[in-house]
Amino acid sequence: MNEKASILIVDDDESMCETLLDILEDKGYGVVIARDGTKAVAEAGSRHFDLALIDIMMPGMNGVETLQGIKKADPGTTTMIMTGHSALEGMVSDALKAGVDGVLDKPFEIAAIVEMIESKAETRAGPPLIDLKKYRVQPEALHLIPEETARKYDVIPLRIEGDSLVVAMSQPENLYILDDIQARTRMRVKPLRAALMDVRGAINLHYRALSEVENEIELLASADVARVPASRILDLLIDGAVKDGASDIHIEPQQDRLRIRYRIDGHLHDRLSLPLNVHTPLLSRLKILAKMDITERRRPQDGQFTISTKGRKVDLRAATANTPRGEVAVLRVLDKSISVMELPELGFLSDSLKTYQKLLQSPSGMILVSGPTGSGKTTTLYASIKQLNTEERNIVTIEDPIEYQFDNVKQIQVNPQIDLTFASGLRVIYRLDPDVILVGEVRDAETAKAVTQAALSGSLVLSSVHTNNATGALFRLIDLGVEPFLVSSAVTGVINQRLVRRVCPHCSSLREAPEEERLVYEEEMGEARTQFYYGAGCKFCAHTGYLGRTGVFEMLVVSGEIKRMLIGGASGKEIKDQAVKEGMATLQHAGMQKVKEGLTTLHEVLRNVFY
Ligand SMILES: [Zn+2]
Structure with missing residues (x-):
């Protein structure tokens, strides 16, 4: 379907209508506003809407009656109601009985509504049919949906993309199935449409392999x-x-x-x-x-x-x-079948991801990825290269070791025996007319000066620095002998990152957290909460309570003000405070956000991010 979905908004609140109208029209949806139920039902009778968004509390015809009217006029419309504190409990259950497809609780963030509308509207429009045989099934993804559920709904999980699970299914428009899988896995579900026979074949193949291994190991x-x-x-x-x-x-x-x-x-x-x-x-x-x-x-x-x-x-x-x-x-x-991840799969908060992707589009300058050993820096650099790897860019890397071979990227392996180091490799790279240069790590003065030079002379440079915070990466370059004004003009952004284990969705439940951990959460997030998700351990997570990992990121943009501060000799703390003022989500905040969403535990974040 080429045309974007049409949406009917029914709300007596004028500012709400205006805001939604602006955003949704901006995104290319056809939007019609009805300020009361009677007008809404008339609209629904005169033309088809893919989605109707209905305020539950309205003077005159209330939301439930409006919903029933719209359903009667056009049963093909997906309906969602918006409820608030003032809504009576009974009305929501009446709406559910009347067959509403989704419920949005007020107060809500406009961004959250738009995301929900987009997912419902896309589901409605229906994803295109894919050829399932061309898709690989990621073992981690397979663990997320038990065989029984896969067979019941004819779905096969394909891969994890950040906080989303990509699944192939024969009925991607079935919202009940999507909601149920979403609730079970506590991940957003991105459905792809596949032929029923292909889905069943894939379930047989992949789940059988899984249980065979388990049975044979038990025999051992x-x-x-x-x-x-x-x-x-x-x-x-x-x-x-x-x-x-x-x-x-x-x-x-x-x-x-x-x-x-x-x-x-x-x-x-x-x-x-x-x-x-x-x-x-x-x-x-x-x-x-x-x-x-x-x-x-x-x-x-x-x-x-x-x-x-x-x-x-x-x-x-x-x-x-x-x-x-x-x-x-x-x-x-x-x-070998594990492929390089895509940037959205890594676990960035959505604002940080947008900021980072914008920085990646600039033709020159340097982006540094910082963090301790084992924090996933290489994964981030490779995902970035994957995104940049298009025909019109010449990408050259110097690495130690080369962990994955890209098509159409010139990758050079550091080799001290023939005197090929990061710094001497960079001199080779210049002659190859690069648009993008990846230098595995900056750890000596010669490399620091060479990468700065490259970033200032028209190449986009990506590299990593072994420091525990973002500002530390800037100061590391200065410590290695690069002039502060050169650092401030070369570096456009610094990522700081950690990895935390993900709570296993199969055995997770809400439990009381220890008080000292709760207090840190409260301090960081400004809200009290006593219960958090923990995994008890089950066969899907090798009895660890955790399944897979996700990244926690801080994205520092070197703004005009931060450049001035850097040249003026400001401290790391002062620069960080300025970045926060300019909207940076700190590593601690990004970590706690993942706790809030139930993706990881307080314990993991405290251990890996706070201390
Ligand atoms: Zn488990």
């Missing part, structure tokens, strides 16, 4: 494991790691058992106990695959190999080392 835990070949055990450990989204597998002999642990979202978890007599055959198998010396048990070794499992290629880097209890092995899992 039983007494018969000694009869299972070592090669099969190793395959299963790798399948299980891919299924759980683990980054590492630890194989560790203990006094009475062989302990198997997975690292998931940065934390180690016990996965399985095997009898000790499996230890030697398992390590021998591993050493053969990784082309290590199988007779060597004392000296540490490392190697790598690739296996195909469940239709995907998985690269593994293996390392062994001797301990008093015997040889331990650690396998790093590099799942």
Whole structure:
């Protein structure tokens, strides 16, 4: 459908009508205003509206009666009512009985209404049919909807995009299903339309693979494991790691058992106990695959190999080392099917994302991504490159290491043995006429000066700095010998980020939070709240209570005033205060916002963002 949806607004509040009219017309919707129920029903009888937005409390014909009138005049209209404090409880249930498609509670933010209207209007217009076979199913997404629900509604989850879940379904216009999935997963649902047979086929394929792995791993835990070949055990450990989204597998002999642990979202978890007599055959198998010396048990070794499992290629880097209890092995899992994320998937607050995307559009200047090790800086840089990677831009990178290979991007690997460093690599890059330059990290004076120069001479430069806050990144460049006035004219923005674990939607429930944590929330958000979402642990989240991670971002824009302050020798605190005055959401605020929305826990935010 090319034409945008038509919307009927029914409200006696003039300013409300005007505001909505302005915004929605701006977005290309056809909008008609009716100031009372009688006029609204007449409008609905004279032409078709895709969506009617009805105030519940109006003089004369009230919202419920208006709703019934509109439904009668045109059953094809999606209806939403707006309620407020003054609305009587019974009216909302009457509206629900009358078949209203959505309820908006007043007071609300205009932005929230518009978003809701857009999602309803788009659902109405109906997403186009996709060819499901061309879509990949992300294991993390699959965990979000249990098989039973997927079969009941004929939906298959495809991927997580930030706080949204993209699903393919045969009836994307069924609001009941969308609302139910939204309520169960506590994520916004973005539906794509797919043929029913394709959806059922995908459910069979993906959920079966999931439960097969789980069943076989459970069998391993039983007494018969000694009869299972070592090669099969190793395959299963790798399948299980891919299924759980683990980054590492630890194989560790203990006094009475062989302990198997997975690292998931940065934390180690016990996965399985095997009898000790499996230890030697398992390590021998591993050493053969990784082309290590199988007779060597004392000296540490490392190697790598690739296996195909469940239709995907998985690269593994293996390392062994001797301990008093015997040889331990650690396998790093590099799942090749994992693609580079899109910027909206990373977890930016929507205003910060808009600001960042605007900065990315400028042809020159430098954007720095800061944060401690393991805070997701590379993921952000890669998502940025993905967004910038169009035909008209020449993108060149110098990285250590190259973690993902882009099409049409010239990527150079740092190599100290041939004297190829970030700084010397930059000199090579200049000769390649770049529009965009990615420099993995700024950590020495030579690189700092070279990137500043590049940003001032007409390239857009992206890089990362290992500092704990955004202003710290600016001062790091100054510490590395770049003049403050050059820093202030080169750097256009600094991102500061952390990763927090996401609450598992399958086992989460509201619980009382410890008082000291609540007080920090209250202080930051200016509102009291005692109950927060926590995961109890279930089979979907490997009994951790958490499933996947999301980023927390602070986006500092180097404004005219901040440039002046930087040259004038202002402190980091003063610059930060100015940025907040100019509308920056701090890292702490962005983190607490995720707690507020039930995406993560107070504990995670306090541990990763506050301290
Ligand atoms: Zn769970």
